[in-house]
Amino acid sequence: LQHMERYFGTTQVKFAQLTSINVNKWVATLSGTARAKEMYPICIRQIFRAAIDELNDYDNGIIRVKTNPWGKVKIPAADRPDKKAITAEACRAFFATPLPETRMVDPLPELGRDVAMMVLCLAGMNTVDIFNLRKQDYHGGIIHYKRAKTTKLRTDDAYIEMRVPEVIKPLFEKYRAGDHTDRLFRFCDRFSTSDSFGSNVNTGIKQICKSMGMPKERWYCVYTFRHTWATTAQNDCAATIAEVGFAMNHSHRQSVTRGYVIPDFTPAWELNEKVIDFIFFSDATSRRMEREKPEEEGLFRISPKMLIRAAAFFQGRCLANFEDIGYSNIEEVTKALVNQFPADIPDRSMVQFKIVNLDNGKVHVYEHQKGKGF
Structure with missing residues (x-):
């Protein structure tokens, strides 16, 4: 009962209420969420087990809690989260959008935009870690911190160092806390917890999305910019999944080794700069946008210029190849390749041809049968 009072704040909760019917009811109530439907029942089960450990004395045969309904409860698995990443083009549009007009001195849309910028430019740093930063964590232009989400689960304490890029140093000055606190940012003056901070940041981001005329189901959140950093790094900056994970301070397979190796975080800083340059200091088209473009109608065309x-390939073996200008159509290219063929190609055999227009990147693949096509 003390455990229940500690977690639920009331002495009215009785262990008798923890029947399988009520537990299943709680699970069903949470079934519409992604993580809560798994995590809440797990937490309640842990409370129940802690109560049993404290109240039951199996060595002396004292059993105060005689039933355990959790054996019959099947806790649903958390839903796989949607991929929230947006393109570099959408990201540029978000940060270039004028903030909604307001009379507030410190409006949430401004907070949401600024923190989203921090998250994006610090390799997807979580808001809880931004909120918890201390003055002593930032020196030499580098922030030193342990990722709150996994610091207790990893042998390296989820420690990482991230160089602060020039583009967000003005934000560091804008939100720098005063001498009354050891926190790096003054977010703690306005919000009592990191959860409250993150919730208000998300509200500000959504208000910007609303002002942009976006449908509600497409509104962004903080995780949008964390996912966008990872996607841009991999798709547009040629980073491997391992490099992305290292920069974002994800857990690593070699967790034991990482626990006693002093890592060099320079590759993460360099990758972060590449992502920032691609998004904010170029108008390059993201690969996702290129893939989403509809294919142009019409035939594959070439010209002498x-x-x-x-x-040309037969059974995977290259029979002939060249790279040149001066061809007006596919038939001329085919003829030039066939002239290089060896004489031992069997009649009625299929030969595959591949032409690449190096000026526009278009590719045309086709095949001909010996005796008919050539």
């Missing part, structure tokens, strides 16, 4: 790379 275009540089062509062509090759």
Whole structure:
């Protein structure tokens, strides 16, 4: 009962209420959420087990809690979270959008935009870690911190160092806390907890999305910019999944080794700068946007001024290839390749041809049968 009072704040909660019917009812109530439907029942089960450990004395045969309904309860698994990443183009549009007009001195949209910028430019740093930063954690232009989410689960304490890029140093000055606290940022003056801070940041981000005319189901949140950093790093900056994970301070397979190796975080800083340059200091098209473009209708066309790379293959073996200009159509390319073929290609055999227009990147693949196509 003391455990229940400690967690629920009331002495009216009785162990008799923890029947399988009520537990299943709680699980069903949470079934519409992603993580809560798994985590809340698990936490309640742990409370129940802690109460049993404290109240039951099996060595002396004192059993105060005689039933355990959790054996019959099947806790649902958490839903796999949606991929929230947006394109670099959408990211540029978000940060370039004028803030909604307000009479507030410290409006939430401004807070949401600024913190989203911090998250994006610090390799997807979580808001709880931004909120908890101390003055002693930031020196030499580098922040030193342990990721709150996994620090107790990893042998390296989830420690990471991230160099602060120039683009957000003005924000560090804007939100720098006064001498009355050891916190790095003055967010603690306005919000009592990191949860409250994160919730208000998300509200500010959503208000900007609303002002942009976006449908509600597409509104962004803090995790949008964390996911966007990871996606941009991998898709547009040629980073490997391992490099992305290292920069974002994710757990590593070699967790024991990482626990006693002093890592060099320079590669993470360099990758972070590449992501920032791609998003904010270029108008390059993200690869996701290129893939989403509809294919142009019409035939594959070439002209004598275009540089062509062509090759022909039989059973995977390259029979002929060249890279040149001066071809007006596919038939001329085919003829030039066939002239290089060896004489031992069997009749009625299929040969595959591949032409790449090096000027526009278009590719055309086709095949011909010996005796008919050539």
